[in-house]
Amino acid sequence: MRAAIELRGVWHTYPGSRRWALEGVDLEIREGRILAVVGPNGSGKTTMLKLAGTLYRPTRGTVRLWGSDFWASDGSQRLRLRRLVVYVHEKPVLVRGTALHNVAYGLLLRGYPPEEALERARSVMERMGVAGLASRERGQLSAGEAQLVSILRAVAAEPRVLLLDEPTAHLDLEKRRRLASLLRELRDRGMGVVVATHDYLLARRVADEAVVLEEGRIRVRGPPGRVLEV
Amino acid sequence: MPGEALEIAARSLAISGTATLLSSTWSIVLAYMLARSPRASRLLVPFLEALVGIPTVLVGLLLYLLLSSQGPLGMFRLLYTPKAIVVGQAILITPLITSVAYRVLTHSWSMYGELALALGAAERQAARLVFSESLPGLAAAVVMGFSRAFGELGVALMVGGNIRGYTRVITTAIALEVSRGEFGLALSLGAMLVAILVLVSLTLRFLGRLRER
Numbered sequence: 001m002r003a004a005i006e007l008r009g010v011w012h013t014y015p016g017s018r019r020w021a022l023e024g025v026d027l028e029i030r031e032g033r034i035l036a037v038v039g040p041n042g043s044g045k046t047t048m049l050k051l052a053g054t055l056y057r058p059t060r061g062t063v064r065l066w067g068s069d070f071w072a073s074d075g076s077q078r079l080r081l082r083r084l085v086v087y088v089h090e091k092p093v094l095v096r097g098t099a100l101h102n103v104a105y106g107l108l109l110r111g112y113p114p115e116e117a118l119e120r121a122r123s124v125m126e127r128m129g130v131a132g133l134a135s136r137e138r139g140q141l142s143a144g145e146a147q148l149v150s151i152l153r154a155v156a157a158e159p160r161v162l163l164l165d166e167p168t169a170h171l172d173l174e175k176r177r178r179l180a181s182l183l184r185e186l187r188d189r190g191m192g193v194v195v196a197t198h199d200y201l202l203a204r205r206v207a208d209e210a211v212v213l214e215e216g217r218i219r220v221r222g223p224p225g226r227v228l229e230v
Numbered sequence: 231m232p233g234e235a236l237e238i239a240a241r242s243l244a245i246s247g248t249a250t251l252l253s254s255t256w257s258i259v260l261a262y263m264l265a266r267s268p269r270a271s272r273l274l275v276p277f278l279e280a281l282v283g284i285p286t287v288l289v290g291l292l293l294y295l296l297l298s299s300q301g302p303l304g305m306f307r308l309l310y311t312p313k314a315i316v317v318g319q320a321i322l323i324t325p326l327i328t329s330v331a332y333r334v335l336t337h338s339w340s341m342y343g344e345l346a347l348a349l350g351a352a353e354r355q356a357a358r359l360v361f362s363e364s365l366p367g368l369a370a371a372v373v374m375g376f377s378r379a380f381g382e383l384g385v386a387l388m389v390g391g392n393i394r395g396y397t398r399v400i401t402t403a404i405a406l407e408v409s410r411g412e413f414g415l416a417l418s419l420g421a422m423l424v425a426i427l428v429l430v431s432l433t434l435r436f437l438g439r440l441r442e443r
């Protein structure tokens with residue numbers, strides 16, 4: 001099966017920094033699989049996810065989405081490819097408006113009529129058991145609720161690959177359990193999921209494959225049962 | 231004097247308000263371009279920040295040399311007109327509005343711009359979200375620019391000439407009253423200047439709160 005996203009020989013450094021955040025990373029992300037990315041703080045997990053989500057352009061190397069070199073593509077091709085992947089930031093960022101509006105926001109950006117976008121958003125929130133949050137303004141949500149809303153916003157957009165950066169950072173035990181079950185459901189529906197996390201329990205519970213990043217390099221990759229023992 | 235003071239206040243508001251509107255237009259566009267271009271911002275932002283505190287008399291002097299009848303822009307006959315003050319104040323506050331707006335937009339882009347792109351937005355949609363979420367910060371940058379323009383003396387005096395009924399603004403009127411020894415009148419004009427600045431700032435804050443609701 002062809003990889004949905006491929007990082008080939010990717011090196012990345014931030015403007016003004018002399019340090020490589022990533023050094024020669026090769027990675028394949030497939031649809032219908034959950035990949036866990038673990039590693040200490042500053043190991044390059046977020047950078048790798050943002051490169052895979054095409055939010056950053058690599059300093060060296062290529063990022064291919066469904067076989068196309070993203071950064072060599074033209075504007076309309078880039079937009080088409082970018083809409084197949086959604087990255088969810090560790091710190092939930094919500095736009096002005098209610099939780100329901102936020103969950104619908106990705107669909108609105110994609111040109112869905114407002115009624116349909118809101119209906120889909122409502123259905124995603126109901127499936128996750130958080131329909132009660134729908135009418136709350138962003139300032140009225142707890143950190144955990146905001147994180148859940150930002151994850152559901154990505155899910156509602158129905159990408160083919162979902163990139164989650166520390167998705168459980170603000171979630172309580174019950175919400176973590178619900179998230180794990182949602183991720184498995186998405187995987188079974190054919191979505192590719194990448195979870196960058198310190199939560200080894202979540203990684204072991206849901207991942208099909210895991211990689212360990214250290215100092216910008218992939219040190220180990222393989223089945224979570226083996227890799228996460230390292 | 232009360233009637234004349236009100237006329238001077240109205241003229242000051244019109245001149246500094248126009249200068250702020252003009253300067254905000256290009257400063258916010260420039261700030262957005264810098265926020266989207268880390269390489270250019272590394273070169274330009276320190277330069278702009280250094281210019282924030284440029285003495286108003288220096289801007290006034292340079293503009294005087296440009297606009298005087300022997301200067302390269304002398305044919306426009308702008309010297310000692312309200313338009314000359316508008317241009318001078320707009321130039322004076324450009325580094326201030328640009329550098330504050332740059333900070334606001336850079337922070338906002340790292341949150342909302344990335345969010346929009348991550349959700350599949352086109353650059354135009356991302357920019358719209360960034361501007362919408364940055365409005366309070368951008369309004370603060372504009373108010374700061376207006377305050378600097380409204381309270382400056384050097385440009386208004388050098389290229390405006392403090393002509394009664396034509397280019398006299400609050401700050402030049404204060405300078406004139408001090409030179410005449412009319413300290414009471416000068417202090418009253420000063421109090422009016424501060425009151426207008428506070429009123430403008432409070433009005434914008436109020437509008438910002440209304441928008442948040």
